[in-house]
Amino acid sequence: MVAVTIWGSLRQFTDGKGQLEVDARTFKELLDRLSQDYPGLKPQIDRGVSLALDGRIYREAWFTEIGPKSEVVLMPYMAGG
Amino acid sequence: MAFDNAPKRVFKVVGTRPPRPDGVDKVTGRALYGADVSAPGMLMAHILRSPHAHAAIVSIDTSAAEALPGVKAVVTAADFAPQDDDFLRDVQDNCMARDKVLYDGHALAAVAATTPAIAKAALRLIKATYNALPHVTDVDAAMRADAPVVQEGRSLETVPDGMSPNVTSHCEFGHGDLAAGFAAADLIVERSFTTAATHQGYIEPHACLASMTPDGKADLWCCTQGQFNVRTLCAAMLGMEASQLRVTASEIGGGFGGKTTVFIEPVALALSRKSGRPVKIVMSRDEVFKATGPTVSSSIDVKIGMTSDGRITAAEAHLRYSGGAFPCGTVDMGAQAAFAAYDLSAVRTLGWNALTNRPKEAAYRAPGAPQAIYAVESVVDELCQKLGLDPLDVRLKNAARKGTKSSYGPTFDDIGLVATLEAAMAHPHYTAPLASGQGRGLSAGFWFNFGGNTCVSLNVNTDGTVGITEGNPDIGGSRAAISQMAAEELGISYDKIRTIIADTSSLGHNDVTDGSRVTFSVGLATIKAAQDAVAKMCSRAARIWGIDEDAVIWHDGAAMPAGPNAGKFPPMTLAEIAAVSFNTGGPIAGHYEFNADGAGVSFGVHLVDVEVDRETGATKVLRYTVFQDAGKAVHPSYVEGQMQGGAVQGIGWALNEEYIYGADGRLQNAGFLDYRVPVASDLPPIETVILEIPNPGHPYGVRGVGETPIVPPLAALSNAVSRAIGTRLNALPMSPPRILKALSKG
Amino acid sequence: MKSIHVSTTINGDAAEFICAPDESLLDVLRNRLGLTGAKEGCGTGDCGACSVMLDDRLVCACLVLGAEAEGATVGTIEGVANGDTLHPLQQSFIDHAALQCGICTPGIIVAAKALLEKNPDPTDTEVRYWLAGNLCRCTGYDKIIHAVQDAAQKMRSA
Numbered sequence: 013m014v015a016v017t018i019w020g021s022l023r024q025f026t027d028g029k030g031q032l033e034v035d036a037r038t039f040k041e042l043l044d045r046l047s048q049d050y051p052g053l054k055p056q057i058d059r060g061v062s063l064a065l066d067g068r069i070y071r072e073a074w075f076t077e078i079g080p081k082s083e084v085v086l087m088p089y090m091a092g093g
Numbered sequence: 094m095a096f097d098n099a100p101k102r103v104f105k106v107v108g109t110r111p112p113r114p115d116g117v118d119k120v121t122g123r124a125l126y127g128a129d130v131s132a133p134g135m136l137m138a139h140i141l142r143s144p145h146a147h148a149a150i151v152s153i154d155t156s157a158a159e160a161l162p163g164v165k166a167v168v169t170a171a172d173f174a175p176q177d178d179d180f181l182r183d184v185q186d187n188c189m190a191r192d193k194v195l196y197d198g199h200a201l202a203a204v205a206a207t208t209p210a211i212a213k214a215a216l217r218l219i220k221a222t223y224n225a226l227p228h229v230t231d232v233d234a235a236m237r238a239d240a241p242v243v244q245e246g247r248s249l250e251t252v253p254d255g256m257s258p259n260v261t262s263h264c265e266f267g268h269g270d271l272a273a274g275f276a277a278a279d280l281i282v283e284r285s286f287t288t289a290a291t292h293q294g295y296i297e298p299h300a301c302l303a304s305m306t307p308d309g310k311a312d313l314w315c316c317t318q319g320q321f322n323v324r325t326l327c328a329a330m331l332g333m334e335a336s337q338l339r340v341t342a343s344e345i346g347g348g349f350g351g352k353t354t355v356f357i358e359p360v361a362l363a364l365s366r367k368s369g370r371p372v373k374i375v376m377s378r379d380e381v382f383k384a385t386g387p388t389v390s391s392s393i394d395v396k397i398g399m400t401s402d403g404r405i406t407a408a409e410a411h412l413r414y415s416g417g418a419f420p421c422g423t424v425d426m427g428a429q430a431a432f433a434a435y436d437l438s439a440v441r442t443l444g445w446n447a448l449t450n451r452p453k454e455a456a457y458r459a460p461g462a463p464q465a466i467y468a469v470e471s472v473v474d475e476l477c478q479k480l481g482l483d484p485l486d487v488r489l490k491n492a493a494r495k496g497t498k499s500s501y502g503p504t505f506d507d508i509g510l511v512a513t514l515e516a517a518m519a520h521p522h523y524t525a526p527l528a529s530g531q532g533r534g535l536s537a538g539f540w541f542n543f544g545g546n547t548c549v550s551l552n553v554n555t556d557g558t559v560g561i562t563e564g565n566p567d568i569g570g571s572r573a574a575i576s577q578m579a580a581e582e583l584g585i586s587y588d589k590i591r592t593i594i595a596d597t598s599s600l601g602h603n604d605v606t607d608g609s610r611v612t613f614s615v616g617l618a619t620i621k622a623a624q625d626a627v628a629k630m631c632s633r634a635a636r637i638w639g640i641d642e643d644a645v646i647w648h649d650g651a652a653m654p655a656g657p658n659a660g661k662f663p664p665m666t667l668a669e670i671a672a673v674s675f676n677t678g679g680p681i682a683g684h685y686e687f688n689a690d691g692a693g694v695s696f697g698v699h700l701v702d703v704e705v706d707r708e709t710g711a712t713k714v715l716r717y718t719v720f721q722d723a724g725k726a727v728h729p730s731y732v733e734g735q736m737q738g739g740a741v742q743g744i745g746w747a748l749n750e751e752y753i754y755g756a757d758g759r760l761q762n763a764g765f766l767d768y769r770v771p772v773a774s775d776l777p778p779i780e781t782v783i784l785e786i787p788n789p790g791h792p793y794g795v796r797g798v799g800e801t802p803i804v805p806p807l808a809a810l811s812n813a814v815s816r817a818i819g820t821r822l823n824a825l826p827m828s829p830p831r832i833l834k835a836l837s838k839g
Numbered sequence: 840m841k842s843i844h845v846s847t848t849i850n851g852d853a854a855e856f857i858c859a860p861d862e863s864l865l866d867v868l869r870n871r872l873g874l875t876g877a878k879e880g881c882g883t884g885d886c887g888a889c890s891v892m893l894d895d896r897l898v899c900a901c902l903v904l905g906a907e908a909e910g911a912t913v914g915t916i917e918g919v920a921n922g923d924t925l926h927p928l929q930q931s932f933i934d935h936a937a938l939q940c941g942i943c944t945p946g947i948i949v950a951a952k953a954l955l956e957k958n959p960d961p962t963d964t965e966v967r968y969w970l971a972g973n974l975c976r977c978t979g980y981d982k983i984i985h986a987v988q989d990a991a992q993k994m995r996s997a
Contacts, residue, residue, distance in 0.1 A: 020266055020443075021263055024251075030268075067505055070690045071688070071690060083503065083504055087502060088422065090541055116932075119941030119944050120929040120933060120944055121925070122916035128869075129869075129875040295940075295942075296880040296974055296975070296976055298880070344941065346878070346941070347976050378881040378886075569939050569940075570939060730935075730936035734939050734982065737978060738976070740979060765886050770974060771980075773966075773967040773971055773984070774971040776979065
């Protein structure tokens with residue numbers, strides 16, 4: 013199980029919870045479980061999210077491994093110029 | 094991904110300043126940019142653009158245009174494939190309006206003809222009838238319940254019910270107990286700010302040459318920051334497969350984020366398909382301002398509480414951005430970046446995007462961050478002024494550092510903010526005396542920086558030289574930096590290496606040159622490709638010597654036995670191994686493909702001294718110093734160049750540049766005369782101080798640097814001008830009429 | 840409109856072309872003569888990317904008619920180097936990293952050359968005001984000023 017921080021405007025779809033316990037070992041598993049357990053999150057996940065794992069940002073790498081003690085923060089998919 | 098992060102090492106090539114490979118071509122006029130090529134039988138095209146800020150297209154009758162001698166093709170939205178995906182549909186509808194024109198200058202038809210004059214005459218023969226609609230160009234006005242609706246049904250699930258359909262997204266970030274935080278403050282400042290839309294202002298207008306043949310294959314030459322992205326977008330719009338479309342990036346005359354998408358390229362391809370001939374389109378400067386991608390305009394509220402000894406106890410920002418007539422996610426970036434420089438226990442940012450009848454936003458360096466950080470750094474400065482505290486001391490006291498939980502969620506690893514603040518504190522600029530009428534301002538700034546999809550191929554020629562093929566247009570000197578990193582890794586001289594930029598048929602996908610990603614990602618891939626080639630060369634040497642592969646190492650540009658037990662063989666240089674490559678297995682190459690993560694954030698601090706003329710309201714920039722963390726400056730001249738260039742763009746943004754709309758919703762200043770960018774005589778020298786706090790995610794410690802420098806100037810200038818005139822300003826640009834108005838009030 | 844036949848000298852060589860009466864010298868150089876070194880950044884004389892010499896005057900080629908080249912001498916970026924030897928300004932721009940995208944570079948080099956021929960020892964301020972008509976969006980002008988001054992110094996001691 014990993015603890016995932018969800019940003020503020022998504023909490024309306026998680027009963028107001030900012031931190032969720034999710035059974036996942038990789039980025040993809042995490043996204044799939046979140047979409048399953050909290051269908052309100054699915055549209056944002058489908059549009060794209062990035063993952064900050066122990067301070068390092070992963071934009072879209074499915075197989076990124078998440079350990080049980082990792083700091084996991086969901087972020088919007090980043091765009092730049 | 095795992096890295097063997099080399100400990101701090103002594104570099105031989107990285108960190109030096111060799112000449113760039115495209116230098117001679119550019120100083121002699123030989124370099125070929127977007128508009129510099131032609132093809133036999135080429136047609137010239139022009140685009141019909143809406144004179145209305147908002148209107149329904151009742152009909153477009155192109156028959157008279159098509160009948161004009163010399164006209165070979167006319168296209169409208171009907172000539173493009175229908176799109177299911179919202180994002181693609183928006184890009185396409187922006188290139189050619191479908192049903193409605195959404196801003197002054199929105200394209201709705203295009204003509205290709207044998208001469209430019211005929212194409213222009215043909216435009217006048219197109220009969221377009223419009224039903225003009227009410228328009229809205231101001232972001233706050235667009236959010237009101239009774240605002241004219243730009244597009245229906247575009248609001249995401251995060252937007253509460255009851256808001257205008259123009260509000261397309263909402264976001265919120267932060268943590269902690271705000272109420273408790275504000276209660277603990279000795280002083281709270283609450284202010285509202287507005288920033289006008291600005292344009293990247295690249296000197297080269299968009300230009301392309303498209304050539305499609307009857308078998309459905311096409312070649313496209315264009316100035317772009319990302320030829321692979323152009324391929325993806327154009328292929329979707331033309332209903333083509335990726336392998337059918339080869340896109341070649343020309344040399345590019347500036348991009349800064351504005352050339353990361355398409356405007357004229359799909360139109361040129363459609364005209365070429367219809368006419369059976371090559372079609373060239375070159376935008377005019379007027380078209381560039383009206384119909385490419387300026388920044389968002391913004392309206393921002395910031396509230397910050399501070400103790401009397403300078404500790405921030407709570408911070409809140411509400412950001413209202415408009416990215417023009419199509420939904421835009423830039424406010425998410427601004428909302429995350431706003432308080433990134435601070436270690437806060439209670440912080441919250443809310444963001445909204447609203448549609449307006451303005452062109453579709455494109456990135457401009459760090460999209461969304463300059464506006465938000467301008468507002469935040471202005472309030473922090475006001476608090477410092479009111480509490481009588483030193484602004485750098487306060488930044489240091491509250492600075493984010495390794496272990497800080499950032500305002501956007503993740504905990505920071507090694508970052509360079511404190512180093513840049515301390516460097517600013519120690520610099521003579523900070524304590525230089527100021528005369529009366531002069532003011533000094535500073536601001537911190539930040540950008541995330543990206544990694545992204547990257548492919549590099551490295552080929553060893555039989556004469557011992559090396560060719561590197563990469564896929565990212567060079568907008569700041571990256572070819573030099575990439576050659577340097579390869580030279581470092583291979584242990585050969587810089588001038589033995591030539592780096593070129595491939596077209597889309599010659600290499601795997603590379604993400605756009607944006608996000609300050611090239612020196613980091615392409616550099617990383619180059620290092621890995623070099624290591625791949627080295628492994629192969631060691632293997633060749635091993636076979637030549639008849640020893641085990643594991644017994645060979647690479648050192649100083651040559652293969653050698655790992656130890657005395659491996660055998661007594663003199664080292665074989667890269668050139669020697671290459672010379673016999675045909676005999677030992679064939680040509681030698683290394684390559685690497687990946688989706689890079691682990692880009693390091695880049696912090697910067699800018700210091701500026703100004704003098705304001707109280708009669709004219711004009712601001713003179715007297716002295717400017719940029720401090721920024723580059724992780725490792727591969728080519729210091731090009732890192733300095735990014736710092737100086739970004740700072741000057743920020744100066745223009747702060748003092749003069751803005752999109753001015755009339756009551757009719759039309760852009761009033763679509764040219765360089767009235768859209769006033771900085772010129773040489775406006776500016777002092779821009780001094781640069783590069784800090785190097787290595788990024789743990791890159792073997793040499795590289796951090797992207799290109800975007801951060803545009804962030805601090807806005808507040809640095811605003812703080813300097815506010816202190817110089819004794820009144821706080823809260824709108825950008827601080828053009829002379831606005832300063833005179835503030836002086837007359839205060 | 841009837842086309843006009845023009846005889847002129849470009850970068851020291853005799854040249855002839857045909858153009859429309861309302862065609863700019865910039866369009867002639869780029870589209871008829873293949874001299875694409877001068878760039879169109881704005882078409883209205885605001886950016887200087889099309890700077891060329893017309894006789895002894897520094898002009899924006901977008902503001903000059905092709906027909907005005909009749910009997911005149913035109914100098915473009917393509918004529919600044921001496922065969923395969925770069926002009927000190929060109930070398931200095933490379934040495935000082937005074938270009939990033941390079942689109943403004945031809946115009947700035949032509950303009951700077953005109954300055955140094957008039958005033959071989961300008962102050963930084965004089966260089967900045969002379970180049971105020973040449974927009975650069977990439978460099979912030981800092982390294983450009985250094986490059987011009989370094990070239991000026993080398994030319995003075997040559």
